[in-house]
Every structure is written in structure tokens, then in C-alpha cells.
Amino acid sequence: xxxxxxLLVKNKVTLQEVVSHSKKLTRKNKAQLSDMMKIDRxxxxxxxxxxxKRMKLEAYQNLxxxxxxxxxYLAKLIFQMPQxxxxxxxxxxxxxxxxxxxxxxxxxxxxKLFKTALQEEIKSKVDQLHEIITxxxxxxxxxxxxxxxxxxxxxxxxxxxxxxxxIIEERGMNIKTDxxxxxxxxxxxxxxQTGEAxxxxxDVTPDQALGHEEVRLRLDGSIRNMRNVTDKFLxxxxxxxxxxxxxxxxxxxxxxxxxxxxxxxxTDEELIKIVGNLLYYRYMNxxxxxxxxxxxxxxxxxxxxxxxxxxRNLGSIAKVLQHAASNKMFDKEYCHLASINEYLSHAHLxxxxxxxxxxxVPELEDKFNIDEYSDLVTLNKPVIYISIGxxxxxxxxxxxxxxxxxxxxxxxxxxLLEDLGDVPTIExxxxxxxxSEAGKELLAKTEVSLSLTNxxxxxxxxxxxxxxxxxxxxTKRLMVDVIRFxxxxxxxxxxxxxxxxxxxxxxxxxxxxxxxxxxxTPEKMKRNQAQVDENQMSLTExxxxxxxxxxxxxxxxxxxxxxxxxxxxxxxAKDIRNQxxxxxxxxxxxxxxxxxxxxxxxxxxxxxxxxxxYNQYIKTCMDNLASKGKLSRKPGDVKGxxxxxxxxxxxxxxxxxKGVLLEIEDLSSSQFKNVIFDICPTEEVGDFEVKAKFxxxxxxxxxxHYQDLLQLQxxxxxxxxxxxxxxxxxxxxxxxxxxxxxxx
Numbered sequence: 001x002x003x004x005x006x007l008l009v010k011n012k013v014t015l016q017e018v019v020s021h022s023k024k025l026t027r028k029n030k031a032q033l034s035d036m037m038k039i040d041r042x043x044x045x046x047x048x049x050x051x052x053k054r055m056k057l058e059a060y061q062n063l064x065x066x067x068x069x070x071x072x073y074l075a076k077l078i079f080q081m082p083q084x085x086x087x088x089x090x091x092x093x094x095x096x097x098x099x100x101x102x103x104x105x106x107x108x109x110x111x112k113l114f115k116t117a118l119q120e121e122i123k124s125k126v127d128q129l130h131e132i133i134t135x136x137x138x139x140x141x142x143x144x145x146x147x148x149x150x151x152x153x154x155x156x157x158x159x160x161x162x163x164x165x166x167i168i169e170e171r172g173m174n175i176k177t178d179x180x181x182x183x184x185x186x187x188x189x190x191x192x193q194t195g196e197a198x199x200x201x202x203d204v205t206p207d208q209a210l211g212h213e214e215v216r217l218r219l220d221g222s223i224r225n226m227r228n229v230t231d232k233f234l235x236x237x238x239x240x241x242x243x244x245x246x247x248x249x250x251x252x253x254x255x256x257x258x259x260x261x262x263x264x265x266x267t268d269e270e271l272i273k274i275v276g277n278l279l280y281y282r283y284m285n286x287x288x289x290x291x292x293x294x295x296x297x298x299x300x301x302x303x304x305x306x307x308x309x310x311x312r313n314l315g316s317i318a319k320v321l322q323h324a325a326s327n328k329m330f331d332k333e334y335c336h337l338a339s340i341n342e343y344l345s346h347a348h349l350x351x352x353x354x355x356x357x358x359x360x361v362p363e364l365e366d367k368f369n370i371d372e373y374s375d376l377v378t379l380n381k382p383v384i385y386i387s388i389g390x391x392x393x394x395x396x397x398x399x400x401x402x403x404x405x406x407x408x409x410x411x412x413x414x415x416l417l418e419d420l421g422d423v424p425t426i427e428x429x430x431x432x433x434x435x436s437e438a439g440k441e442l443l444a445k446t447e448v449s450l451s452l453t454n455x456x457x458x459x460x461x462x463x464x465x466x467x468x469x470x471x472x473x474x475t476k477r478l479m480v481d482v483i484r485f486x487x488x489x490x491x492x493x494x495x496x497x498x499x500x501x502x503x504x505x506x507x508x509x510x511x512x513x514x515x516x517x518x519x520x521t522p523e524k525m526k527r528n529q530a531q532v533d534e535n536q537m538s539l540t541e542x543x544x545x546x547x548x549x550x551x552x553x554x555x556x557x558x559x560x561x562x563x564x565x566x567x568x569x570x571x572x573a574k575d576i577r578n579q580x581x582x583x584x585x586x587x588x589x590x591x592x593x594x595x596x597x598x599x600x601x602x603x604x605x606x607x608x609x610x611x612x613x614y615n616q617y618i619k620t621c622m623d624n625l626a627s628k629g630k631l632s633r634k635p636g637d638v639k640g641x642x643x644x645x646x647x648x649x650x651x652x653x654x655x656x657x658k659g660v661l662l663e664i665e666d667l668s669s670s671q672f673k674n675v676i677f678d679i680c681p682t683e684e685v686g687d688f689e690v691k692a693k694f695x696x697x698x699x700x701x702x703x704x705h706y707q708d709l710l711q712l713q714x715x716x717x718x719x720x721x722x723x724x725x726x727x728x729x730x731x732x733x734x735x736x737x738x739x740x741x742x743x744x
Contacts, residue, residue, distance in 0.1 A: 045431030046388075046448055051715040058453070059419040060391060063398075064384060065452035066416060068097055069375070071113035073398070073405055073413055075120045080401040083138060089397070090142050093390050100149075101247075105375075105382065108368040111247050114143050115254045115364070122258045129263050129270060132255070133277045140255075144282045147248045148294065156287045157296050159240040163232045164291045167317070168310050175226050175313045179336055182218045183209035210336060219336060227343055229313075230320045237284065237321075238350045241357045244279070246367060252278055253359040273326055275355045280325040288318040320344070325351045371592060381451040388429045389444030395423050412456050468556050475549040476572050478534065478542050481507070485539060490564040495547055499539040507539045619685070647680040648740050652726075660736055662719060662727040679704075681741060688737070692723055699723075709734050 046057050067073055074094060081089065094113070101107035118139040126132060132140070148156070167173065176182050187198050201208075209215050241249075252275050259271055287294040291314070292306055306314075320340070323330065324347035330337040365371055375382075398405065398417060406413050426440045427433050435443065479491065485507040488494035499507075514535055537545065553559040559568050575582070652675035655661035664675065678691040686706040692699045702722045712720055712730050719727050 046429045048431060054714075056420070056424070057450075059416065060395075061450050061453050062455040063395075063413075063416045063420065064097060064386070064450055065382070065454050066412060066456075067394075068109055068382070068384075068452060069454070071109070071116040074113055075117035076405045077397060077401055078117055078138060079120060079124060080404055081397070089393070090138075093386075093394055095146070096386050096390060097384055099384060101146075104368055105370065107247070108364055108370050110146075111250060111364055114139060114146075114247070114251055118143075118251060118254055119258050122255075122262055126259075126262070129259065129266055129274070132259070132274050140251075140278060140282065143247070143251045144278070147245050147283065148287075153295055155243050155245050156284065156294065158243050159236055160233075160284070160287055160291065160296050163229075163236050164288070164296055164314070166232070167229060167313055168291075168297065168306065173225060173229075173313055174309055175222050175229070175316045177219065177222055177226065177316055177337060179206045179209035179215055179219060180204065182215050182222070183212065186212075186214055186218065206336065223337070223340060226316055226320060227340060230317050230324075230347070233288070233317060233321060234324070234347055234350060237280075238354050241354060244358055246361060248279065248283060249358050249361045250364060250367075252355070253361055256359055269327075272352055272355050275359060276325040276351060279355060279358055280351070281322055285318050285322060288321070289315055321347075324348050366588075369592065371596075374596070375454065381453060383449050383451050385447045385449050387445050387447050388426055391429065391448075392423055392426065392444070395420060399423065416455065468553070468558055471549055471552060471556075472558055474534075475546055475553065476568070476575065478546050478549070479568070479572060481534075482539060482542050482546065485510070490566070491569055492561075492564040495543050499543070504539050511535050647678055649676060649678050651676055655728075658732065658736070660728055660732045662729060664727075665725045667725075679737075679740075688741075690722060692726075706734075706737060709737075 046053060046060070074097075078090065095110075098106045098110040098113070101110045118137075121137055121139050122132075125137075131137075176185065183204055184202070187200055187202065191198050210219070255278060256271050256275050259266060259274060287296050289311075291297045322328075324344045327345070327348040329341045329344060361367070398413070402414060402417055426444050427435055429448075430443050430446060432443070482494060485503045486494055486497070486499050488497060518535075534542070534545070550559060550561070550565065554561055559565055652661055652664065652672035653669075655677065656669065656672050661672075663669075664672070667675070674695045676693040676696075678693070680689045680691065681687075682689055682703075688704040688706070690702045690704050692701070700723050704722070709720075709730060713734065718730055720730050720733075721727055
């Protein structure tokens with residue numbers, strides 16, 4: 001619809017340009033007018049009104065939809081690039097692609113990318129558990145950076161601002177835990193008070209400093225102050241689980257689960273320590289050390305920032321909190337602080353509970369109530385604003401790394417990259433030629449909007465996975481029926497051992513009772529036909545069916561015959577134990593599907609209404625064109641009375657002279673004078689009946705649709721056939737119709 005309307009507008013603008021040059025179509029100017037009527041393929045850049053540009057635009061919209069909704073591609077691409085390049089790519093393209101999580105859908109998709117990328121990084125890059133702490137993992141850095149943005153910063157402010165302000169405003173607080181610093185401050189104080197140089201040496205070792213009673217007393221006082229203040233911070237943090245952004249908490253959960261999966265021998269203590277490194281050390285600690293840099297506190301103009309003592313106090317507190325979070329005691333190097341090791345152990349228990357609680361969050365799909373059907377019911381397509389340079393950069397990276405990202409050449413991304421072809425130039429996407437390097441660099445920052453669309457309704461992989469799950473479920477159901485009446489040590493033994501007559505009889509009675517119950521079940525809740533057919537099978541037939549299914553499932557990698565299918569038996573036992581949970585989950589899924597169904601009905605009604613509106617708009621445009629056309633008036637017609645548009649008659653020779661008619665098959669140009677074409681408007685605006693006569697004899701008629709001509713022009717078709725014999729110039733035919741019927 002938007003193309004049709006655009007073509008009508010474009011045709012009007014083009015005709016105005018043509019008419020300003022010439023009002024008549026003649027032998028001399030026909031070539032010039034034909035060129036002017038063509039749609040400029042370069043003009044308008046990526047959003048230009050031509051078929052090639054439209055296909056390029058749609059291909060990019062399809063590509064970025066796939067990248068946005070399937071995080072696997074970006075997750076793998078990140079680790080195909082050097083870290084410095086991937087960081088720059090993430091900061092620009094990735095956050096742009098998700099609109100900085102500005103709404104629920106995009107936040108869900110961005111967190112899904114973080115989750116997938118973190119799992120990929122742990123799988124492919126982490127060889128030792130401690131590397132997560134000692135290294136600088138790409139995804140962790142990106143997650144922390146993002147969550148310290150607007151919404152995460154506000155959470156940190158809520159948690160830390162009250163206690164940070166209290167420390168800063170208490171001017172007399174001076175936490176010093178270094179014996180040498182305390183010693184020097186004491187010596188300086190004595191010299192200031194007495195006005196005489198101290199006889200004590202200025203440079204001493206920590207042990208020498210601690211040899212003075214005054215230093216020990218001052219150190220004990222600092223430690224007491226530090227513990228009291230640290231307690232306030234710890235209390236604020238320990239009670240703030242609900243204030244931590246969901247994005248941080250779900251990534252903490254994914255981090256813990258992924259590491260446990262890769263390192264099954266890792267203790268819970270080790271995993272919690274790594275979660276603490278993320279939530280406290282990377283996320284909270286910098287905001288405590290430098291609250292002014294992270295907007296935790298408001299600094300008035302001219303205040304001069306935090307004093308040295310204030311920064312040292314906050315640094316000392318952050319250091320103790322870090323030791324408590326990681327359960328790290330002060331060793332011999334800090335023996336003067338050994339007295340607070342017991343305090344650190346108690347504080348760690350609070351941190352541990354905090355970290356465990358932080359990981360107890362619902363999965364992404366449950367939190368955002370989003371599934372694979374959600375986009376189907378959304379009325380407005382997702383829109384992103386991305387620069388030309390970012391489009392070209394993304395296109396280039398995926399072309400360079402497509403085999404590493406998607407080794408399977410049936411993967412959808414290969415089809416989309418094939419649709420796009422080679423990486424375009426900045427000039428072609430902007431629609432301007434002859435740019436200098438400086439001009440290209442400047443225009444590469446130009447942003448365009450892309451309305452993301454899904455080229456693939458349902459991916460084959462999802463269908464195959466769904467079929468495999470259905471097959472597995474059916475097999476489990478048959479297994480339960482068989483095991484109830486024919487027990488055995490293993491599934492293989494049960495399947496190989498024939499059922500006795502008594503077992504078959506007992507099974508048949510149970511199936512008859514089930515059939516009676518099913519007959520009383522409401523129609524909507526009845527079993528599907530496949531399950532009804534299974535109920536009519538004998539015990540032996542069910543066992544044969546199970547064996548067939550197991551062969552298929554083995555080929556799909558879903559079951560393992562090496563352990564006599566014990567994993568499958570364990571799954572059945574687990575399903576029986578979790579029946580209540582599964583019922584609750586089915587109930588929630590049913591509610592979600594009902595919401596999706598209602599959304600689809602609303603969306604269908606909306607699109608039908610939009611289609612009617614656009615059709616009416618196009619009809620109005622065509623009526624307006626027709627109302628300006630040339631009218632036939634007979635003598636005696638009342639002035640202003642609406643009359644029919646007059647038909648136009650041309651010989652083939654005249655149309656050939658104007659350049660409209662190019663040739664007629666099996667007819668020489670010398671015979672064109674014997675062919676007459678009558679172009680007659682019909683009752684339907686924009687439709688014309690073209691009648692052909694040869695030497696006065698009616699030969700044939702052809703229905704010509706004005707909008708079809710515009711569509712051909714849009715697609716770059718210069719020549720079309722009418723009557724299956726005559727070839728005409730599309731551009732000049734449009735010009736002729738405009739001049740004769742639409743008053744242009």
C-alpha cells in the first residue's frame with residue numbers, strides 16, 4: 001500500500017518536472033521525456049522509491065530483525081573479533097540495535113543476548129574457574145557498564161547514597177589503618193602543638209610504628225570506627241536485593257549456572273565468590289570508592305569535590321567490604337588488621353545470603369511474559385535508528401565471519417546475506433555521488449530508521465525440535481502404559497520380553513476404563529486422535545511402537561541406548577514427581593496463548609481497517625486525478641455538469657512517432673497507418689480499455705491499469721507488451737495517459 005501511494009506521489013512530482021520542460025510529446029523530445037519519466041535508481045539512497053532500493057531496504061530490515069531476535073549470531077560474532085574491536089562494536093551497534101532497552105521487548109532481547117553471549121564466552125574462552133575473576137570477561141564488562149547506566153545508576157543511588165552522605169558529612173571521621181600513616185600524623189601533631197622538632201625518627205617500619213602505645217590506641221579507634229561504618233554499608237547492601245536491577249541478577253544467575261555446568265566439581269562457595277565478584281566488586285565497589293564519579297551523591301558547584309580524608313575513609317570501607325564479600329582474611333602483611341578477621345567471617349555470611357538471594361530470579365520469558373509468538377500480535381513493527389556506517393560495518397563483519405558464525409549453510413543468515421549481496425558504498429546508501437573522504441566520514445553518521453520484519457515465519461529448526469519433543473513425549477506416555485502392566489529391571493528387558501496373556505487382559509481392561517472416562521470428558525478437553533488410537537493398541541503393539549520411536553530418538557540424539565535408556569526412565573520418574581509443577585506451567589502457558597490469540601484477532605482487525613483506509617485513500621487520489629482530466633461536452637450540455645472523459649484515438653504510426661509504440665510483431669512499420677488504437681476510460685477510475693482495429697475491423701481489446709503501469713515503472717521495466725504482440729514504452733505511455741486523461 002505504501003508503495004502504491006508513493007508511486008502516485010512520485011508520478012505527480014515527475015510529471016511536474018517534465019511539463020516544465022515540454023508540454024507535448026513529439027518525435028524530437030520523446031527520448032528526453034522518456035529518460036525524465038524514469039525513476040532515478042540512485043536518488044533517495046536506501047529509502048529511494050525503486051524496486052532495487054526497496055529490496056535492499058527490506059533485506060537489511062530482515063537481517064537486523066534476525067540479529068535482534070536470535071542472539072546466537074551476535075554472541076558468536078563478538079568472540080570472532082579482537083577484544084578492542086568487539087568492545088567498540090558492542091558500544092555502538094549492539095546497544096543501537098536494542099534501542100538501549102528502551103521498552104520491555106528490547107530489554108528482554110538485550111538480556112537474552114547478554115545471557116547467550118556469556119554462555120558462549122564461558123564455553124569457548126574460560127579454561128579455569130578463577131579466570132572469571134582475574135581476567136576481564138567481555139560480556140561481564142558490557143553487562144556492568146550497561147547496568148550502571150540510567151536505571152542501574154538510580155538503583156546504586158538508592159542503595160548507597162544515604163550511607164555515603166553520612167560518611168561524607170561527618171567531618172571529624174578519619175579512618176587510618178596504616179600504622180606508618182598514623183605514626184606520622186601523631187608526630188606532626190606533637191610538633192604543631194609544642195612548636196619543637198620531635199626527637200622521634202620520621203621514617204619507621206610498620207612494626208616500629210606499632211611499638212608506640214599512642215599509635216596502637218589510634219589504630220584501635222580507627223578500626224572501631226571502620227567496623228561501625230562498614231556495618232551500615234553492609235546493612236544497606238544486604239537488604240537491597242529487590243533494588244538490584246533484574247538485568248544484573250539474571251546475569252549473576254546465568255554466570256553461576258553456566259560455571260557449574262562447565263566445572264561440575266566446583267564448590268558452591270567458589271561459585272558464590274564469583275557471583276560476589278560480579279555484584280559487589282565490579283558493580284558496587286567503584287561507586288563506593290568514587291561516589292561523585294558515579295552520581296551517587298550531588299556535588300554543588302564550586303564545592304571542590306571530596307577531600308583526601310573523605311576518599312581515604314571510603315576506600316578503607318570498600319576494602320573491608322571487598323574482603324568480606326570474597327571471604328578473604330587479612331594475612332601477615334596486614335597483621336595489624338588481623339583483629340577484624342572474625343568480623344569479616346560474620347560479614348561474609350551476610351554477603352553470601354545476599355548473593356544467593358540475588359540469583360533467585362524468574363527466567364527471562366517468565367519475567368517479561370514474552371515468547372516466540374509475541375511479535376506476531378504486536379501492531380507496530382519494531383523500529384531501530386542506526387547510522388549508515390553501522391549498517392555497513394555490521395554487513396562487512398557478518399560477511400567476513402559468516403562461516404564461523406553459522407557453519408550450516410542452510411542457516412537463515414546465509415540466505416539474508418545472499419539477498420544483500422556485496423557491501424554497498426556510503427554513496428549508494430546515502431544517494432549522493434562524488435563525495436570526498438571527509439564527506440563520506442561525515443555522512444556515514446547519518447541515521448536511518450529501519451522497520452524490522454521477519455522474513456521467516458517459522459524456522460525449520462524450530463519445527464524439527466518441536467517434532468522431536470512431541471515424539472519424546474509420546475514415547476514416554478506409551479512407556480508408562482507398558483511399565484504399569486509389565487514391570488522389569490530395564491526398559492530393554494521389558495521391550496524384549498513378550499507380554500503374558502494376563503498382562504494383555506489387564507491392560508485391555510484399563511484401556512476400556514480410560515475410554516469410558518474419555519467419553520464423559522468435555523469436547524474441548526478430549527485427547528487428540530493419535531492418543532485415542534494409541535489407547536486401542538495392545539500391549540505388544542505399544543512395545544513395537546516404543547521400539548520404533550526409540551530408533552528415531554536415538555538418531556536425533558535424544559536418547560542413549562548404551563545405558564539401556566535409563567536416562568529416559570529417569571525423565572519419566574522426574575515427570576511423575578513434578579506433575580503439579582507441570583500443571584501450573586501449562587496453566588500459565590494457556591493464559592499466555594489465550595492472550596496471544598486475542599492479540600492476533602485485534603491485529604487482524606487493525607490491518608483490515610488499515611487496508612480499507614489505504615484503499616479508500618488510493619481511490620480518492622485516482623478520483624482527484626480523473627476530476628482534473630479533459631471532459632467531453634456535447635452541444636447543450638449544462639456548464640459544470642459532469643461528463644464522461646473522452647476516448648482518445650491514435651494510429652499505430654502516430655504512437656510510433658511519439659515513441660509510445662515500439663513495434664508490432666509480424667507487422668512492418670509501413671503497415672502501422674492501418675492500425676488504430678482507441679483508448680477508452682472505463683467506469684473504474686484508472687482503468688482503460690484499449691481497442692485495436694486493423695483496416696477498420698475490430699481485432700482485440702486490452703485492459704490497461706494505470707497503477708500496474710506505475711508498478712512496472714517502479715520495478716524498472718521499460719517495455720511491456722499489450723495484445724501479446726505490441727511492445728510499448730512504459731514511461732511514455734504513462735506520460736500520454738497523464739496528458740490526455742488526467743490534465744497534467
